[in-house]
Amino acid sequence: MSAMSDSPNKHKHLEFIQAAIGRMAGNLFLLKGWSITLIAALFALAAKDAKQGYILIAYFPLIIFWALDGYFLCMERRFRALYDHVRQLKEEDIDFSMDTGPYKGELRNSWAAAMLSRTLFVYYAGLAVVMIVLAICIR
Incomplete structure (x- = not known):
């Protein structure tokens, strides 16, 4: 018998955590699509009406979506830390807790670190640069 089949509670708990990570x-994927749209x-x-105000307004969703993306990435990282913790527990120590609070203190799992992660920074900073270039072209 495999070690995982000997641990049905651990297996189920890890499935719950993995479902949260998947969500x-x-x-993250949906927010990127909505931000571009x-x-x-x-x-x-802005191009149709020749109004520069729309261009300025476009920076607000950029910042909001960047912050939301950062939030979901930091939560995903915390759930990954919880997953790593649970996978090392003994079967009798499984309590099905989904509390990610103990992992908030890790710098990598902070909101700011997630917002400045390579993937989010390159995506949103790149999008901001494209927006600046488009704003110049529209004028």
């Missing part, structure tokens, strides 16, 4: 990753729509309005 966080799905939210909304910003593109605002730029289309």
